[in-house]
Amino acid sequence: MMPTNRYLAVALTLLAAAHASAALHVVATTPEYGAIAAAVGGDKATVVTLAKPTEDPHFVDAKPSHIVTLNRADVLIEGGAELEGGWLPPLLDGARNTKIAVGAPGHIRASEGIPLLDVPAVLDRSQGDIHAAGNPHFMMDPQNARVVAKHLADAFCVHDAPSCSVYKANLAGFLAKLDAKTAEWVAALAPFKGTPIVTYHPTWRYFAQRFGLVSDVFLEPKPGIPPSPPHLADVMKKMNDQKIRVVLVEPFQSRKTAEAVADRTSAVVVDVCQFPGGLPGTQNDYIALIDADVKAIVAGFQAAK
Ligand SMILES: [Zn+2]
Numbered sequence: 122m123m124p125t126n127r128y129l130a131v132a133l134t135l136l137a138a139a140h141a142s143a144a145l146h147v148v149a150t151t152p153e154y155g156a157i158a159a160a161v162g163g164d165k166a167t168v169v170t171l172a173k174p175t176e177d178p179h180f181v182d183a184k185p186s187h188i189v190t191l192n193r194a195d196v197l198i199e200g201g202a203e204l205e206g207g208w209l210p211p212l213l214d215g216a217r218n219t220k221i222a223v224g225a226p227g228h229i230r231a232s233e234g235i236p237l238l239d240v241p242a243v244l245d246r247s248q249g250d251i252h253a254a255g256n257p258h259f260m261m262d263p264q265n266a267r268v269v270a271k272h273l274a275d276a277f278c279v280h281d282a283p284s285c286s287v288y289k290a291n292l293a294g295f296l297a298k299l300d301a302k303t304a305e306w307v308a309a310l311a312p313f314k315g316t317p318i319v320t321y322h323p324t325w326r327y328f329a330q331r332f333g334l335v336s337d338v339f340l341e342p343k344p345g346i347p348p349s350p351p352h353l354a355d356v357m358k359k360m361n362d363q364k365i366r367v368v369l370v371e372p373f374q375s376r377k378t379a380e381a382v383a384d385r386t387s388a389v390v391v392d393v394c395q396f397p398g399g400l401p402g403t404q405n406d407y408i409a410l411i412d413a414d415v416k417a418i419v420a421g422f423q424a425a426k
Pocket of ligand 1: 257344
């Protein structure tokens with residue numbers, strides 16, 4: 122029947138238009154990659170992030186919907202330093218998508234070209250160390266976010282050449298804003314150069330290196346191993362000896378443990394997060410996240426004086 126055919130034709134045209142306006146289907150494992158992919162992709166890409174900002178990135182709850190998302194992806198961005206080693210491989214197997222399989226051009230490893238900290242001299246997973254390939258939390262240094270944003274723009278250009286000029290313009294805008302804000306962050310933290318901090322997990326090593334802080338004491342005895350009373354006693358001794366007055370904790374870590382340690386050492390607990398959306402007003406915005414983290418840490422140092 123004619124009218125039905127006409128409706129069908131209109132529906133197909135609309136569908137094609139919807140596809141044309143979102144040329145590239147991008148999946149990110151964690152929200153900071155998703156936020157930067159969205160900044161670079163603009164309206165030429167749809168970006169879906171698998172992990173929630175309030176979820177421990179080492180232990181993400183794998184869902185069937187993640188497999189469906191990965192099955193439809195043109196490009197996948199993962200950290201590439203075993204951050205997602207515990208949960209991504211089975212999802213990728215289930216997705217059966219050759220475009221984003223390990224080694225395929227659509228599979229982007231963000232760590233490429235980034236020097237990792239804490240790479241062990243001897244590979245040893247026997248102690249449950251989840252940083253066996255080196256510290257995967259390199260995105261906490263805005264200079265590394267710079268490298269990753271460029272990497273993404275290059276990859277998007279390969280996979281969607283007609284929109285390349287848009288990706289390059291979006292990248293330039295993102296980098297200009299990031300550079301301006303980085304100068305502000307360096308200035309804000311400069312008065313606290315050399316100040317030691319305690320963190321729950323070694324997430325803030327790259328941040329500390331960039332901004333001149335010292336991050337060598339952790340509530341976890343090893344990455345991924347929960348705090349034990351003897352280890353916490355040792356941490357509190359170090360805090361007293363080194364006059365460490367600030368403990369950083371993220372939404373998915375035990376604030377209770379951080380408070381217990383802070384109470385016994387006259388320190389303050391500071392709520393921070395490595396993921397956009399984990400702090401108020403930072404949803405899908407990497408620069409807003411680092412800005413909120415810097416402000417919270419500066420306020421913590423001032424409160425601890
Ligand atoms: Zn970690």
